[in-house]
Amino acid sequence: MKKRSLTALTAALLVAPLLAAGAPGQRAQAAASVADGPPPPADAPLIRGVDLDTVTIPELQARMERGSLTxxxxxxxxxxxxxxxxxxxxxxxxTNPAALRQAAASDVRxxxxxxxxxxxxxxxxxKDNVNTRDMPTTAGSSALAGRPPETDAALVKRLRAAGAVILGKANLSEWANFRAARPTSGWSAVGGQTHNPYVLDRNPCGSSSGSAAALAASLAQVAIGTxxxxxxxxxxxxNGVVGHKPSLGLVSQSGVVPISAEQDTAGPMARNVIDTALTLAVLSGRDHVRTGSALGLTDVGTRPGGLRGKRIGLWRLPSLGTEVDALMTxxxxxxxxxGAQVxxxxxxxQERLAALEFPALLSEFHRDIDAYLATRGGPRNLAELIExxxxxxxxxxxxxGQELFEQALVAPATTDPRYRAMRAELKDLSRRSIDETMAAHHLDAIASPTNPPAWTTDCARGxxxxxxxSTPAAVAGYPSLSVPAGSVGExxxxxxLMAGDRQDAELLSLGAAVERRxxxxxxxxxxPTSPSRTSGSTGR
Known part of the structure; x- marks a missing residue:
């Protein structure tokens, strides 16, 4: 299919039917111009004529170009x-004390x-496991709550170079949910517990809990997760938003608190797919309009009938419950x-992947966290962190509990042949699980439910x-994309959606068409609460 530059894609989206009709969830709301007089209260949906719940980056940039928004x-x-x-x-x-100064510089540009x-x-x-030279980076742990890192993470340098306003740092599951055998997602010693905005006694899932909950509440235009x-x-x-896990290596992990170099990646999160795609272009270093480089999104997500003829494999996962299964139907x-074929x-x-992944991550975490801690003040290695x-x-x-830390401390080194055999088998089987499925059914993507309904938050239970x-794409290093599918109650x-290696652009295009439909x-x-109760689950 013909590819478009990022600049051309953005221009197309400004006139596409999707935006002409409004962003997803905005079909009945007319776009408002900048209002005269004092702004409405801070918690009102429309602020200075912009509905922060539904506005997209192309719409914001169009207003800024006209001078009706700064x-x-x-x-x-x-x-x-x-x-x-x-x-x-x-x-x-x-929040970042320099945010308004950064915004003022953008005003001038x-x-x-x-x-x-x-x-x-x-x-x-x-997410507060991404290094920033001018703000603390803690991974949610008081062990890192002292002096900020000396340099920005590579992805933060890209965001600054692109003119983004670094609004602040989001809470997370401490150490990205890799500390205790029974953690509570969204809790950290530095930040306390993040709540799901839909039902406040429910969990936001982890570990990019604060990033997702903040987006659901429209506290930023986009956020970075890992x-x-x-x-x-x-x-x-x-939390009912969009999240993209890029292909491994597409976004630099330099300056991000690690679990495993073999699987870790930062990625963009937003309330819609186009904002997610535009942010990925910056994070991956492919958004420099001046040099003409581009992410290369296809136009399938922006034209009518974008799903026609697409083949999608549905992995139902009935273990997530009858209500989720009915939603998938x-x-x-x-x-x-x-027009899609499903x-x-x-x-x-999948059973073999589940058996091998965790032991491999233990060895990789010991190696990678020791290297990271050596760059920071506080504990210098995993043994000191445990103490x-x-x-x-x-x-x-x-x-x-810190059972995962303790197990990682005594796990085989990554030079051990036992570890090497595990990781080699994981890489082979995870890629084959996706590649063979897509080839056998001639698929454009594999789809599955992302999550069960949110469970109640409970520190005692975890x-x-x-x-x-999430496991096949995560272990393979292939891209995945979650878009809102609906709700079970509130x-x-x-x-x-999952696809093959480096098919991020195609996946985002398909995701845009799915989102619109x-x-x-x-x-x-x-x-404050909901009468039903749901069991727990977690992510790293």
Missing amino acids: PSALTRAYLRRIEAIDPKINAVLR HRHGKVLGPLDGIPVLL ETDGSIVCPAGM RTAAQLRAA VEVAPPY FNRTHPAEQACFA DNDVIPS LPVGLL LDAWRAPRYL
Whole structure:
């Protein structure tokens, strides 16, 4: 299929039927112009004529080009929302004191026609395991709560170079959910517990909990998450937003607190696919309009009939419950009505992947966390980190365990032939599980439910099970994308799309078409509780 440059894609989206009709979930709302007089309250949906719940980056940039909106006004609007709404959900650890200065610099660029790209002036939240030279980077642990890192993560340098406004740092599951055998997703010693905006006593999933919950509450335009297995896509699904786990290596991991170099990746999260795609272009270093490089998104997601003729394999995962399975049945019917062919599939080798992944991650974590800690103040290696946790009560406020740390300390080294055999088999089987399934059924993507309905948060119980849908792409290093599919009661469920290595652009294009057809995004209502109860699950 013909490919488009990022600049051309953005221009096309500005006139595409999707945007002419409004963003997903906005079909009945007319676009408002900038209002005269004082702005409405900070928690109102429309702030200075912009509906932060539904506005897209191309729409924001069009307003900025016309002069009816400035990056400073947009940044102030998000800061007001954080002040008004974040006390309900506890998703933002800290705002950036320099955010308004960065926005003011973007104001000048917009006035003089020297915009650096689609993210210039766009407020971005960073998960707090991404190094920032001017703010603490803690991974949620008081062990790293002292002096900030000396340099930015590579992805932060790219965001700054693209003119993005670094709005602040988001809470996360401490150490990206790789500390205790029974953790509570969304809890960290530094940030406390993040709540699901849809039902506040429900969990946001982990580990990119704060990033996803903040987006659901419209506290930033986009956010950065990280994933080893499930930590972008599960929070995205459970909080009703979009999350993309890129192909391994597409986004630099330099300066990101690690679990495993063999699986870790940072990735973009947003309330819609186009914002996610534009952010990925920056993170991957392919968005420099001045040099003409591009992500290369195809136009399937922006033209009418974009799903016609596409073949999607549905991996049902009935273990996630009858209500989720019923939602998948409805989703398949909607995709078929749009012209897609949906066939049921069962990717092979899943039991073997589940048996091998965790032991391999233990060895990799010991190697990689020791290397990272050597660059920071505080504990210098994993052994010292374990001792720190034993002697600091704040680290035991929700759950006391650090079983994964202790197991990693005695795991085989990554030079051990036993480890090497495990990782080689994992790489082979995970890639074959996707490649063979796609080839056998001539698929454009594999789809599955991203998550069950959110479970109640309970420190004593912790999270119960690992959700299996994220594992094949996570272990293979292939891309995956969660888009809102609907809800079980008040609780969102995502549809996870997976494809082959470096098929990120094709997956995002397909995701945009799926998003437009399902039109499933709904703003949260911040309900205090819900009568039903759901078992736990987790992601790393």
